Amino acid sequence: MVPPVMTVNPIVPQVDPADHHLVEVREDGHEILRGQFLHAFRDTVRLPNARTATREYFVHPGAVMVIPLLTTPDGRTQLVMERQYRYPVGQVMLEFPAGKIDPGEDTWLCAQRELREETGYTATEWARAGVTHPVIAYSTESIEIWFARGLTAGARALDNEEFLDVITLTPADLMQRCMQGLVTDAKTLAGMLWLQNTQGPTATWPLVWQSVGVD
Amino acid sequence: MVPPVMTVNPIVPQVDPADHHLVEVREDGHEILRGQFLHAFRDTVRLPNARTATREYFVHPGAVMVIPLLTTPDGRTQLVMERQYRYPVGQVMLEFPAGKIDPGEDTWLCAQRELREETGYTATEWARAGVTHPVIAYSTESIEIWFARGLTAGARALDNEEFLDVITLTPADLMQRCMQGLVTDAKTLAGMLWLQNTQGPTATWPLVWQSVGVD
Numbered sequence A, B: 001m002v003p004p005v006m007t008v009n010p011i012v013p014q015v016d017p018a019d020h021h022l023v024e025v026r027e028d029g030h031e032i033l034r035g036q037f038l039h040a041f042r043d044t045v046r047l048p049n050a051r052t053a054t055r056e057y058f059v060h061p062g063a064v065m066v067i068p069l070l071t072t073p074d075g076r077t078q079l080v081m082e083r084q085y086r087y088p089v090g091q092v093m094l095e096f097p098a099g100k101i102d103p104g105e106d107t108w109l110c111a112q113r114e115l116r117e118e119t120g121y122t123a124t125e126w127a128r129a130g131v132t133h134p135v136i137a138y139s140t141e142s143i144e145i146w147f148a149r150g151l152t153a154g155a156r157a158l159d160n161e162e163f164l165d166v167i168t169l170t171p172a173d174l175m176q177r178c179m180q181g182l183v184t185d186a187k188t189l190a191g192m193l194w195l196q197n198t199q200g201p202t203a204t205w206p207l208v209w210q211s212v213g214v215d
Helices: A109-120 A173-177 A186-198 B107-119 B171-179 B186-198
Strands: A025-034 A040-044 A052-056 A065-070 A077-086 A092-093 A099-100 A120-130 A144-153 A164-169 A210-211 B025-034 B037-044 B052-060 B063-071 B077-086 B091-095 B098-099 B120-132 B143-151 B164-169 B207-209
Touching: A025 A120, A040 B063, A052 B107, A065 A092, A065 A109, A065 A120, A065 B186, A077 A109, A077 A144, A077 A173, A077 B098, A092 A186, A092 B120, A099 A109, A109 A144, A144 A186, A164 A173, A173 A186, A186 B186, B052 B077, B063 B107, B063 B120, B063 B186, B077 B107, B077 B171, B098 B107, B107 B120, B107 B143, B107 B164, B143 B186, B164 B171, B171 B186
Parallel strands: A065 A144, B063 B143
Antiparallel strands: A025 A040, A040 A052, A065 A077, A065 A099, A077 A092, A077 A164, A120 A144, A120 A210, B025 B037, B037 B052, B063 B077, B063 B098, B077 B091, B077 B164, B120 B143, B120 B207
C-alpha cells in the first residue's frame, strides 16, 4: 500500500456571497489513499457554525458522456449505447458511451475520442448539453454531456481491460427500459432527461451544434 | 491512518448467462481504506479473456432520494428541494432530499425519516419509482427513488454537521433550471426524468401509491 502523501486537493469553491450560511471552508487536509485508480483525501472543514468537521472524498479527473444520434437509412433516429459489466454493482449496465478526461485534454476532443474508441463511430456534428455531478457527497467528479450526430461506423479501439457490447436502440425503446427499471446508471438517466427535452416532438430545450473537421 | 484489513466485500453478481463474455469474476481482494466515511477495496478480477485486472471501488450502504410533491392551497404542485453546500464539488447544489440507509433499515422507512429530518415534512402517501446507481465505475452505491405526497410541514431535525436551506419550486421552474445548467446533481436529474414522465400532462409512466399510518 502506498503511504499517504501530504498533497493539497484542488477544490476551488464557487459560491454566491448570499450562501455563506451554508459554506464549509477547508482548514487542513491530506491524502488518505493513492490507489492505482482511487485517490482520496480527508479534509478538516470549518462549518457555518464555526465548528469543524471531517470530509472524505475522491479526487476524479472528470469525464465526458456522449449521446450518439444515429440516423437510419429510413430517416429514423437510433441511439448508440453500450452494455458493460460494472464490477462494483455486479451487473451488466446499459449506458451511453463515456470515459475519463486525459490530463490536459479538451473535453470535446475527449468526447470524440471516447466515442471512436469504444463504439467505432465518428460524428460530424456535436452539441454540448451540460454537466452532471454523479456523486456530490464524496467525489469531485463531473461529467460533461455531449450530443453527437452525423455518425459513421468504423473500427473500435478498446483498452486491453475493456469488454463491452455496442447496441443501437430507438429513443422509445430506451424510455421503456428506463420506466421498467432496466436502466439505472445515473449519468445515462440524466442524459435521457436531455434527450427527451432536446429531441422529438416534445423538445423545448435548445442545442447549439458545432461541426468538426471544417478547418 | 487505519491500517488495511483483509475484509471481503459483499458484491454478488447478477448476470444473465448470455453475458458471460462481459463478466469480471473476483479472484482476490482486500480493503485499502477504512476512513471515517470512505471504505474502499482493491480486488483482482478475472476478465472475459482470462487475464486479470485490478478494480478499486468504494463500498456504500445505499441511499434513498425523495421527490416530495407539495400541493399548494390553490391546488398546484410544488417540489420540496434542498440547497446544500457540497464540499467535494465546492458548490451549493439544488437537490431532492436524500440520505444514507442505516444498517438494517427498511428503505421506505429511511425515505420517511430523511424527508422528516431534513425538511420537516411528513407524507401520507408514497410511491417507489425505481433505482439509480450514481457511480458504477467505482462505488457500490445505489439510490432508491421515492415520490411522496400528502405533505404536512413540521420541525426539522438536522445533524450537527448539516446545514441546508429548504425551498419549494414548481416543476416548470425546476425544469427551466435543469435546462440552464443550474441543476447538475445526477440523482436529482434522474429524479426529474421520473417526475416528467409520471406527473403532469405528458405523464405515461405509472406509479403505485401506498399509504402510511393506516394500520
